Every structure is written in C-alpha cells, then in structure tokens.
Amino acid sequence: MKPFLRENIPTDLEEIPDAPAYEAGYLVTKNAGWRNVRPVIDPLKCTVCLNCYLHCPDGVIFRKDGRVEIDYDFCKGCGICKKICRLGAIEMEAEKNG
Ligand code: SF4
Numbered sequence: 001m002k003p004f005l006r007e008n009i010p011t012d013l014e015e016i017p018d019a020p021a022y023e024a025g026y027l028v029t030k031n032a033g034w035r036n037v038r039p040v041i042d043p044l045k046c047t048v049c050l051n052c053y054l055h056c057p058d059g060v061i062f063r064k065d066g067r068v069e070i071d072y073d074f075c076k077g078c079g080i081c082k083k084i085c086r087l088g089a090i091e092m093e094a095e096k097n098g
C-alpha cells in the first residue's frame with residue numbers, strides 16, 4: 001500500500017483527497033458485523049474541518065458533495081472520530097440489529 005500523504009504533502013484543504021489515503025490492499029473485508037455502536041455526524045454542527053477524516057485509523061471517513069460521510073461497511077465503531085471532533089458533531093449510536 002502507498003500512503004498518499006507521505007508522497008503528496010497537501011498545502012491546502014482542497015488538496016486532501018476525497019477518499020481514504022490508502023489504496024485498496026489487505027483490509028477489504030467488511031467489518032460492520034461486529035460493531036455495536038456507530039458514529040453519526042450531525043451536518044448542522046459539522047464544519048468539514050476534516051479532523052475526523054485525518055484521525056480515523058481505518059480511513060473510512062470521506063468527503064462527498066462538500067460534506068463528510070462515513071463508510072459504514074468498514075467503520076469498526078472505535079469512537080476516535082467522536083473524541084477528536086471539537087464541535088461535538090459526532091455521536092455514537094447503538095446499532096439496531098446488534
Ligand atoms: S471533526 Fe467534527 S466538525 Fe470536523 S469534519 Fe469531523 S465531524 Fe465535522
């Protein structure tokens with residue numbers, strides 16, 4: 001896998017790629033089945049600062065149409081994104097089918 005940010009140092013938020021920084025490699029198995037809580041972003045509080053995007057250990061937060069979204073197929077529910085969001089725009093909610 002080639003880490004995008006190691007070879008392409010962004011100088012502007014617009015240069016940060018929309019999708020995760022890693023090429024598809026070994027972590028391609030969906031892991032949503034063992035998650036019992038999921039992060040939910042409140043678009044009214046989110047300023048798209050991309051802090052959660054930069055800190056998600058699995059690279060499953062991405063930008064789409066000027067918003068920040070989460071790929072729930074691969075989010076493991078660790079809650080790091082909630083802790084890193086200074087605006088309180090992310091809440092962890094219980095999975096309904098757990
Ligand atoms: S850290 Fe919070 S405010 Fe920043 S993009 Fe993520 S959800 Fe939005």
Ligand code: SF4
Nearest residue numbers: 056075076078079081
């Ligand atoms: S809960 Fe963990 S894996 Fe899921 S989006 Fe947040 S930081 Fe990434």
